[in-house]
Amino acid sequence: MSALDGSIVIISLPAIFRGIHLDPLDPANIGYLLWMIMGYRLVQAVLVVTLGRFGDMFGRVRVYNAGFAVFTVASILLSFDPFMGAAGAIWLIGWRVLQATGGSMLTANSAAILTDAFPAEKRGFALGFNQVAALAGQFIGLIAGGLLAVWDWRAVFWVNVPVGIFGTIWAYRKLRDDGVRQRGRIDWWGNATFALGLSGILVAITMGLQPHDGQTTGWHNPAVIGLLITGVLLLVVFVVIESAVAEPMIQLSLFKIRAFSAGNAATLCASLAQGGLQFVLIIWLQGIWLPLHGYDYADTPLWAGIFLLPLTAGFLVAGPLAGALSDRFGARGLSTAGMLLFGATFIGLLALPVDFPYWAFAALIALNGIGSGMFAAPNTSSIMGSVPTDQRGVASGMRATFLNSGTALSIGVFFSLMIVGLASSLPSALTQGLTQQGVPDATAHQVASLPPVSTMFAAVLGENPLEHLLAPSGVLQTLPAANRDTIIGHEFFPDLISAPFHHGLTVVFIASALLALLAAAASLSRGRATRPSAPDLLVRPRD
Incomplete structure (x- = not known):
């Protein structure tokens, strides 16, 4: 369970x-x-x-x-x-x-x-x-x-x-x-330092997956770096405590x-x-x-x-x-x-x-x-x-x-x-692929700027992100039927990624x-x- x-x-x-x-x-x-x-x-x-x-x-x-x-x-x-x-x-x-x-x-x-x-x-x-x-x-x-x-x-x-x-x-x-x-x-001090130290490291890893300050991931984020360092130091303190207390x-x-x-x-x-x-x-x-x-x-x-x-x-x-x-x-x-x-x-x-x-x-x-x-x-x-x-x-x-x-x-x-x-190749591939299908350059660049983590989660969630992102703008309705069917079809997005x-x-x-x-x-x-x-x-x- x-x-x-x-x-x-x-x-x-x-x-x-x-x-x-x-x-x-x-x-x-x-x-x-x-x-x-x-x-x-x-x-x-x-x-x-x-x-x-x-x-x-x-x-x-x-x-x-x-x-x-x-x-x-x-x-x-x-x-x-x-x-x-x-x-x-x-x-x-x-x-x-x-x-x-x-x-x-x-x-x-x-x-x-x-x-x-x-x-x-x-x-x-x-x-x-x-x-x-x-x-x-x-x-x-x-x-x-x-x-x-x-x-x-x-x-x-x-x-x-x-x-x-x-x-x-x-x-x-x-x-x-x-x-x-x-x-x-x-051993309250041991429990506290272990829980806080390991939590700090795992929270930092979770934050590191999220975009930050225009970058595709958050590993350069000072908060992430600070949490990682603090977590490691707390685990070192935990080891010191465990070697000293009577009932660790x-x-x-x-x-x-x-x-x-x-x-x-x-x-x-x-x-x-x-x-x-x-x-x-x-x-x-x-x-x-x-x-x-x-x-x-x-x-x-x-x-x-x-x-x-x-x-x-x-x-x-x-x-x-x-x-x-x-x-x-x-x-x-x-x-x-x-x-x-x-x-x-x-x-x-x-x-x-x-x-x-x-x-x-x-x-x-x-x-x-x-x-x-x-x-x-x-x-x-x-x-x-x-x-x-x-x-x-x-x-x-x-x-x-x-x-x-x-x-x-x-x-x-x-x-x-x-x-x-x-992140190294998907934005350019998305921009090029969408413009070839008649999507305006500005809209194609906007879609291509979607953080790669969103693309990853689109796959995990069983979503076609292109249909999801283009539908609100109304661009899909202005395209020829063949181009629209290509973009929202089964092969276009998988081929790109x-x-x-x-x-x-x-x-x-x-x-x-x-x-x-x-x-x-x-x-x-x-x-x-x-x-x-x-x-x-x-x-x-x-x-």
Whole structure:
């Protein structure tokens, strides 16, 4: 449910913004659009360590159960947005923060609860299913969002309510807390510096994607630079605090455990390689490939989710199987091989033309999913099995922080690379293409001055920005029918952005392949599996 809501909103954004009467392609509204996407991930990245620590102190099941209730209440409030325009967007962004808090309570403690409940020889299989649930939620969200948004944009949030009510009641009735408690005081200074430092970096990345002072991105913005520097300094202060206080938020000594530190390094590199992939593939399909193959822009969000199903299928097959095999043969070999396969698929995607044969694309993303599945469950099992039992909540939260932070960083970096690639050639291509179709020079230049980030989001949202921008001026009605049909047709805009988009793809896929290689090297360095510690072997009695 938590993972589903990270993606279902992406596909539903056109319907949501139409529902609150806000133009998503207006440059003034780009900030709302970005925060609808990135705000959820930012909160999850920042809070999971703290909430994992709370699980260690007060009970992992107790925090997990509360997460269901918080998530459900937030979903109800999101669906009853009473405002329109900018105020309606702020309402949604604000309650998405609460929803992400509930989701963080779930994700921060789920791996720790499973690690407590299963013996070491079955842990990988259990965590494999947990990983499958998370990834399946992401891609089910893409399809469910496309279907539900056609009916009513509020249904995107209603879908969580029955699941949340059932989950809340079921969890309180059935889950038992078998973990070891570590009572103590809360490290408020550590929590504050960690949350503010990581928030500063992730907020700066989100702001960096927005145009500023006539530039295509905001990376030169003094506020962005200041937030990045402040965020890094606060994280340095956090490390100093954690090494000095008696009861720290994070036991830095955990990083002396090779399996823990290597596993988290591999998680960060893998999530950096993978986090922006979903968006890049969606843009590729929705903005170029599907329109070139005759699909209407309004239908491309749903079909993009369907055409990405091989990626989900690969993970669904490999995740539990790899988890079960890691119980017998250890995590190092499987997770390393998974990352090597994962990286190889980026080289394969790099070799595809922009207008690819679907069978080749489907085969490569299926192998990408298999590689991710081979890595995720064994790596998680290795991390969680390497720490003392009373530190599993915070260890689970730290693993989720590396995962979510890598995803957010990846989206920011990948989007920036794509925006820079588009900005170098798209304005001139747009101006030339439109004037050739009879659009007046002044209007063509005005359309070409649209920030490239708006073009990117037009593809994500399944919009033809040319029709959207030219319609209010009345220029389309003055053109010959053949020229008008060409401009608003399926091929004109995709052809214009194909070359700059492919240049951006090249940079992104090479970076992802290198990051996957680093993740494989980190995974290989974790060392051989060791027998679980004595407390791991104890079976705690149930009520």
